[in-house]
Amino acid sequence: MFLYYFCAQTQSNMKDKTVRIKDIALKANVSTGTVDRVLHKRGRVAKDVEERVLRIINELNYEPNLMARALGSQKVYRFAALIPDAQFDVYWYGPKAGIEHAFKELKQFGVEVKVYLFNPYEADSFITAAKQLNATQPDGVLLSPIFYREALPFFEHWKAQNIPFVLFNTEITDHQPLSYIGQDSYLSGMLAAKMLQYGLPEPCSILIAHFDEDISNAAHLVKKESGFRKYFIQNQLHDSYKLIKGEFNSAKFSVFHQQLSDVIENNPDLKGIYVTTSKAFEIAAYLKERHIHDFKIVGYDLLPKNVHFLNNGMISFLINQNPKGQGYWGIHQLANHLIFKKEVAVFKYLPLDIVTKENLNYFLDKPEY
Amino acid sequence: MFLYYFCAQTQSNMKDKTVRIKDIALKANVSTGTVDRVLHKRGRVAKDVEERVLRIINELNYEPNLMARALGSQKVYRFAALIPDAQFDVYWYGPKAGIEHAFKELKQFGVEVKVYLFNPYEADSFITAAKQLNATQPDGVLLSPIFYREALPFFEHWKAQNIPFVLFNTEITDHQPLSYIGQDSYLSGMLAAKMLQYGLPEPCSILIAHFDEDISNAAHLVKKESGFRKYFIQNQLHDSYKLIKGEFNSAKFSVFHQQLSDVIENNPDLKGIYVTTSKAFEIAAYLKERHIHDFKIVGYDLLPKNVHFLNNGMISFLINQNPKGQGYWGIHQLANHLIFKKEVAVFKYLPLDIVTKENLNYFLDKPEY
DNA sequence: TGCTTTTGTGTGTGCGAACACATTATATTT
DNA sequence: AAATATAATGTGTTCGCACACACAAAAGCA
Numbered sequence A, B: 001m002f003l004y005y006f007c008a009q010t011q012s013n014m015k016d017k018t019v020r021i022k023d024i025a026l027k028a029n030v031s032t033g034t035v036d037r038v039l040h041k042r043g044r045v046a047k048d049v050e051e052r053v054l055r056i057i058n059e060l061n062y063e064p065n066l067m068a069r070a071l072g073s074q075k076v077y078r079f080a081a082l083i084p085d086a087q088f089d090v091y092w093y094g095p096k097a098g099i100e101h102a103f104k105e106l107k108q109f110g111v112e113v114k115v116y117l118f119n120p121y122e123a124d125s126f127i128t129a130a131k132q133l134n135a136t137q138p139d140g141v142l143l144s145p146i147f148y149r150e151a152l153p154f155f156e157h158w159k160a161q162n163i164p165f166v167l168f169n170t171e172i173t174d175h176q177p178l179s180y181i182g183q184d185s186y187l188s189g190m191l192a193a194k195m196l197q198y199g200l201p202e203p204c205s206i207l208i209a210h211f212d213e214d215i216s217n218a219a220h221l222v223k224k225e226s227g228f229r230k231y232f233i234q235n236q237l238h239d240s241y242k243l244i245k246g247e248f249n250s251a252k253f254s255v256f257h258q259q260l261s262d263v264i265e266n267n268p269d270l271k272g273i274y275v276t277t278s279k280a281f282e283i284a285a286y287l288k289e290r291h292i293h294d295f296k297i298v299g300y301d302l303l304p305k306n307v308h309f310l311n312n313g314m315i316s317f318l319i320n321q322n323p324k325g326q327g328y329w330g331i332h333q334l335a336n337h338l339i340f341k342k343e344v345a346v347f348k349y350l351p352l353d354i355v356t357k358e359n360l361n362y363f364l365d366k367p368e369y
Numbered sequence C: 001t002g003c004t005t006t007t008g009t010g011t012g013t014g015c016g017a018a019c020a021c022a023t024t025a026t027a028t029t030t
Numbered sequence D: 001a002a003a004t005a006t007a008a009t010g011t012g013t014t015c016g017c018a019c020a021c022a023c024a025a026a027a028g029c030a
Helices: A021-028 A034-039 A047-059 A066-072 A090-109 A123-135 A150-162 A185-200 A219-234 A254-268 A279-290 A304-311 A321-340 B023-026 B032-038 B047-059 B068-074 B090-110 B123-135 B148-160 B185-199 B221-235 B254-267 B280-289 B302-313 B322-339
Strands: A003-005 A077-084 A111-118 A140-143 A165-166 A179-184 A205-213 A241-248 A270-275 A298-299 A317-320 A346-351 A351-356 B005-008 B077-086 B109-116 B140-143 B165-168 B179-182 B204-209 B241-248 B270-275 B297-301 B319-320 B347-349 B353-355
Touching: A021 A034, A021 A047, A034 A047, A047 A066, A066 B068, A077 A090, A077 A123, A077 A165, A077 A241, A090 A111, A090 A321, A111 A123, A111 A321, A111 B047, A111 B123, A123 A150, A123 A205, A140 B185, A140 B353, A165 B023, A179 A321, A179 B005, A179 B241, A185 A270, A205 A219, A241 A254, A254 A279, A270 A279, A279 A298, A304 A317, A304 B221, A351 B353, B023 B032, B023 B047, B032 B047, B032 B148, B047 B241, B068 B090, B077 B090, B077 B322, B090 B109, B090 B322, B109 B123, B109 B322, B123 B148, B140 B270, B140 B322, B165 B322, B179 B322, B185 B270, B185 B297, B185 B319, B204 B221, B204 B280, B221 B241, B241 B254, B270 B280, B280 B297, B302 B319
Parallel strands: A077 A111, A077 A140, A140 A165, A165 A179, A179 A346, A205 A241, A205 A270, A270 A298, A298 A317, B077 B109, B077 B140, B140 B165, B165 B179, B179 B347, B204 B241, B204 B270, B270 B297, B297 B319
Antiparallel strands: A003 B109, A111 B005, A317 A351, B319 B353
């Protein structure tokens, strides 16, 4: 019978136990202390000895026992996260939950996480929080750089201080972060286009709705829009579908309503709406109020209000940006780099989850990733 | 500024380090040995003492240090997996990969995994492999019980031997497995219906295509079909759409082609096809050959051939059953139960991932879950 | 030469839990 | 009451690693 065997022993070296520092020391005719010094590049080792030890480490394919390491070294890794306060935008509950979850998994390895919150509508509050964060000299930083310009000097500072930082949610990959985590905004736009067009076989108008953001400072929204438009071009559909662009401000209801009703009146064949942010519920609510039920809406994120309109059919699909996962993986990337010395990918793109009424449950309260 | 602080110290007990057995022993006026006996229910502890210790464990919110545990106890956990050989059906590469991935994460905790392969088209080979598996007296078993009847006596045996077993892929939840892992077949069918109907606004006929399976022995396919039909009833669409059922056998090409062309000829308004297994590519290939391009197909699983037809547009959507994840979580459920003493959910439903050309990449080679 | 640095190397302890073993207290038998 | 069994509890070693420290040899310098 066919049989695979996964176990600690390699096939070649059949009955070898896992290689320990002791084993290396023995084979190299030195003490464990010396091996330790080589492993940690603490110096104070003769050249020839160092080479010999390194060779043997390679030969024996030594892999440190992470348990024992975490147990032995009482080192504490102090991570800091810098994210918007959920009280201003419930979206940010997700990342915070993800960060907390990652912390729970990693605290055994000596990880501590401080979360600094700022007001996503006030650049100053970002700066204040970031300065405070810096005062504590963390070993690694995770942040959502929604204030790009304001974040720049901090990038410089961390680079100078050799503090790895991970960015998420807002696609920025200059300034050598350790890693960027989030979705591919461009593909995200293409996917949204597919989902709308697939359900709207007849030629019609489609609205691209941006919300609340300073578009010039929000590169990811621009990318989403390009991806969205690209889909129609790539599939030779740009003659059949008219794409309208709108920027809305949900803060002032009356203005928002006026803007939206203008768009609807001016485009009688409007049948689909792509909301580039998590504010799809604003539009759904408006349409519901007006008893307009034949629109297809695609938006982002499983906010309670969005879920509500997904369930009653006003919203056709939500693309899950996995905010929880972003926080979770952000902390994990730092740990992988600092604690486990793993290579971490500069781009960590999370899946583009398509959520409908039918599969909603699996994305709502998953504690795992 | 707002600030959350995740660290080893609880807020109430500010400067407490993590609680160790020693701390409990101290507070309970006993030795660590006694605490240990209480923790592991090894007996030989006076009733009153046990109660006191348990109370203090609770009060102090003790959580064992998994590192130290894994280090200290050299215990080896021997898991066995019993799955079809991928050489008969490439689908099974997924579970095997997931099992291997889980092993890599868990080997630090002393986990070993033996994978026994059988021929999914020969019940005897299943029995042979299962017997061989039993001979090794594993601590836990993960299997896909695609031969339901043949698996029954083994369920009994494991139950009698107190060996936890986890089932996956084929929905079976009798016989008290530790856990079942897979998709909710019923919801899966509903989702497929949604994806087809959403893209086919006009009334038409839709084919439900089963493949290769002995339907009477494949409860999950029946459930998929019920869910699929339910969608149309629930949404009052059963007048507009005619649902046709077909059972195909891909082994005999000529027969299969005849069957399929019959269905197409007899239903000129056929526009959608729901393939309940991973064999959607068979139908896509046929249609492609006949230059029929206006059908919407929804099927399962990211097999290379399916991916091919997803990319060229013949298949609209694939629902990812996450075969890799099933193997991964299967092993993890065993570990959670046996090693980490966690409660494990009897039903572990994996998300219903909707895969299109646009978001395909994220589901193809994700090493994480 | 005697003395201080520097460099190379080995030893020992602690981390938290598991488990074997040693010891003490209590019950039972003779 | 002494002997013995048995239940209850305490002690010590182990796991693999990090890190502090001890110490020796070599090198620098007067």
